[in-house]
Amino acid sequence: xxxxxxxxxxxxxxxxxxxxxxxxxxxxxxxxxxxxxxxxxxxxxxxxxxxxxxxxxxxxxxxxxxxxxxxxxxxxxxxxxxxxxxxxxxxxxxxxxxxxxxxxxxxxxxxxxxxxxxxxxxxxxxxxxxxxxxxxxxxxxxxxxxxxxxxxxxxxxxxxxxxxxxxxxxxxxxxxxxxxxxxxxxxxxxxxxxxxxxxxxxxxxxxxxxxxxxxxxxxxxxxxxxxxxxxxxxxxxxxxxxxxxxxxxxxxxxxxxxxxxxxxxxxxxxxxxxxxxxxxxxxxxxxxxxxxxxxxxxxxxxxxxxxxxxxxxxxxxxxxxxxxxxxxxxxxxxxxxxxxxxxxxxxxxxxxxxxxxxxxxxxxxxxxxxxxxxxxxxxxxxxxxxxxxxxxxxxxxxxxxxxxxxxxxxxxxxxxxxxxxxxxxxxxxxxxxxxxxxxxxxxxxxxxxxxxxxxxxxxxxxxxx
Numbered sequence: 001x002x003x004x005x006x007x008x009x010x011x012x013x014x015x016x017x018x019x020x021x022x023x024x025x026x027x028x029x030x031x032x033x034x035x036x037x038x039x040x041x042x043x044x045x046x047x048x049x050x051x052x053x054x055x056x057x058x059x060x061x062x063x064x065x066x067x068x069x070x071x072x073x074x075x076x077x078x079x080x081x082x083x084x085x086x087x088x089x090x091x092x093x094x095x096x097x098x099x100x101x102x103x104x105x106x107x108x109x110x111x112x113x114x115x116x117x118x119x120x121x122x123x124x125x126x127x128x129x130x131x132x133x134x135x136x137x138x139x140x141x142x143x144x145x146x147x148x149x150x151x152x153x154x155x156x157x158x159x160x161x162x163x164x165x166x167x168x169x170x171x172x173x174x175x176x177x178x179x180x181x182x183x184x185x186x187x188x189x190x191x192x193x194x195x196x197x198x199x200x201x202x203x204x205x206x207x208x209x210x211x212x213x214x215x216x217x218x219x220x221x222x223x224x225x226x227x228x229x230x231x232x233x234x235x236x237x238x239x240x241x242x243x244x245x246x247x248x249x250x251x252x253x254x255x256x257x258x259x260x261x262x263x264x265x266x267x268x269x270x271x272x273x274x275x276x277x278x279x280x281x282x283x284x285x286x287x288x289x290x291x292x293x294x295x296x297x298x299x300x301x302x303x304x305x306x307x308x309x310x311x312x313x314x315x316x317x318x319x320x321x322x323x324x325x326x327x328x329x330x331x332x333x334x335x336x337x338x339x340x341x342x343x344x345x346x347x348x349x350x351x352x353x354x355x356x357x358x359x360x361x362x363x364x365x366x367x368x369x370x371x372x373x374x375x376x377x378x379x380x381x382x383x384x385x386x387x388x389x390x391x392x393x394x395x396x397x398x399x400x401x402x403x404x405x406x407x408x409x410x411x412x413x414x415x416x417x418x419x420x421x422x423x424x425x426x427x428x429x430x431x432x433x434x435x436x437x438x439x440x441x442x443x444x445x446x447x448x449x450x451x452x453x454x455x456x457x458x459x460x461x462x463x464x465x
Contacts, residue, residue, distance in 0.1 A: 003126035004100035006181065007042040008092045011035050011107030012055025012079040017232045023057035025107035026064045027236055030243045031267030031285060034230055036065055037110035043068030044114040045121070048100060051092045052107070055079040084199030085175075086191040089184075098182040101126055104202065106175045108230045111243060116226055117176070120219045124178035129209045131156070132176040133218045134227050142172035143203050145218060153216040156203035160196045171220065173203060174227035183214065259298075273309065286321070297335065305340070314338075329365070347382075364407070376400075377419065381407030387431065389414040406441065 015024025025035035032040075035052065042050045050072055054061045058078050067074040077091045089104060096102055101124055103117065116132070124130035131153060133145050139159075144166050146155045156173045157166050187205040195201060209216050221227070225242045228235070241262075247270075248261035256276045258264055263280040270284045273292035282296055285303035290296070294307050297315035304321035307313065307328045314335030319326050324342035328334060331349040338352045343360030346352070350363045353370035361378040369375060371388035377400050378392050390411050392403040401419035405411065409423050412431030423429060424441035433447035 004048040005045060005103055005121060006096050006100050007047045007050045007103045007105060008089055009035060009038050009050060009052045009105050009107050010085060010088050011061055012053050012082050012088055013108070014056040015108070015231060023061050024230065025061060027230065029110050029236065029240055030247070033064055034110045035061070035107035038105050038107055039065060039074065040068050041112060041114050041117065042105070043070045043072045045117055046070070047072050047103070049073040049075065051095055052076050053079050053088045053092055055082045084193065084197070085202035086188065086200035086204060089202055090188050090200070093185050093188055096181050100181050101178055102181045102184050103178045104176060106229060109175065109227060111228065111239060112176065112226045116221060120176065120178050123217045123219050127180060128214060129206065129216045130178045131216065131218045132174040132227065133171050133220045134174055134224060135170050135220065135222065136172050136224065137170065139170050139172045144169040145171040145173055153206065153218050154210055155207045158195070158201060158203065176227065179205070279315070291330070324360070378403040378405060380405045381409065381425065383408050385410045387411050387413040387415060391416055393418045
């Protein structure tokens with residue numbers, strides 16, 4: 001592409017049919033704001049800049065969006081009051097350099113493919129107006145494409161201003177256009193509001209272009225999802241499923257085996273290795289990485305986590321790393337009904353079983369907590385066996401304290417380890433004990449009431465059955 005592209009995103013509308021305090025363009029699709037999808041698509045086009053036009057809830061919108069990766073500049077202009085689409089782009093005109101092409105997008109139309117927009121820009125070629133159009137069986141509410149006898153575009157007529165004959169036209173304008181900026185600015189200055197709505201229509205620039213003898217081209221597509229906007233919760237839900245269908249298709253093309261593509265939700269970035277299997281009704285949020293051979297059971301929710309090769313996440317497991325993240329080591333078995341919270345770092349072949357919660361804790365290779373247990377702010381050594389019903393009491397009402405359980409320790413059932421405390425390597429904590437003091441390596445710690453007994457009892461050697 002031999003000309004720079006500046007993208008204008010119209011995001012000033014209120015969206016009253018959403019029946020929400022949140023500005024329409026901030027409603028989320030696949031874990032990102034609608035307008036963020038549009039901004040990120042612009043970055044994939046290597047756009048020089050993105051100018052977002054805000055109005056209703058401007059402060060929220062500007063705080064809720066992020067500059068895209070790749071060096072594309074992001075800036076905002078405000079439209080107040082909102083007097084139509086033409087008036088909106090007029091607010092952006094002063095910050096658009098004359099040497100480029102302006103690509104006009106809508107902040108509530110999130111699923112336009114970058115390759116479609118690239119084709120539109122190629123049609124524009126830096127010297128003509130190019131419109132993205134679509135044939136619709138029911139075009140009610142959309143601006144109609146009026147063509148001359150030779151097929152060239154003559155005008156866009158808004159539905160409320162269209163005659164009966166024009167309303168019979170099924171080719172509609174998507175709201176997306178690419179125009180040489182130097183020409184667009186002149187046409188914007190000529191807009192008036194002599195129409196049924198009393199607004200300044202951006203679509204009127206088409207008749208100006210025709211009147212000035214500039215060719216107006218149309219890139220017609222058949223995929224309605226690419227130009228579908230969001231004006232109601234129903235439309236948002238419909239586009240969510242369309243988006244998730246795209247994500248599922250892309251994953252399967254990479255070799256991921258999905259039990260049912262229609263029952264998958266990715267609300268962030270999901271990166272998968274080879275031979276990954278994902279069962280039904282799983283939700284992935286934030287940044288999630290699944291290594292080679294990972295299996296995810298049904299009804300799991302996983303956010304901000306790295307699951308290493310060969311790990312199995314059994315059904316109904318909840319993993320949420322938030323800012324600290326969660327790491328599950330290779331070959332580990334997690335769940336069913338387990339919960340891994342921020343800072344859980346599990347080594348190789350760790351077992352976390354049903355109704356076990358792990359938070360801000362490190363478990364070394366081969367450690368096991370198989371039933372009904374809590375490990376918080378703990379450092380757990382290799383091959384530790386942590387009994388059912390046992391907990392680390394890590395909070396004293398003011399501060400968090402750490403529990404250290406060294407390698408090869410066995411913790412019996414229904415124990416309370418009151419931090420800060422260290423259980424020495426190879427030791428055993430008797431069932432039902434409350435431990436408040438450090439115990440030496442290799443010993444047996446048993447607590448009844450306030451009395452703690454520590455002996456050099458040796459655990460019987462395992463025998464082969």
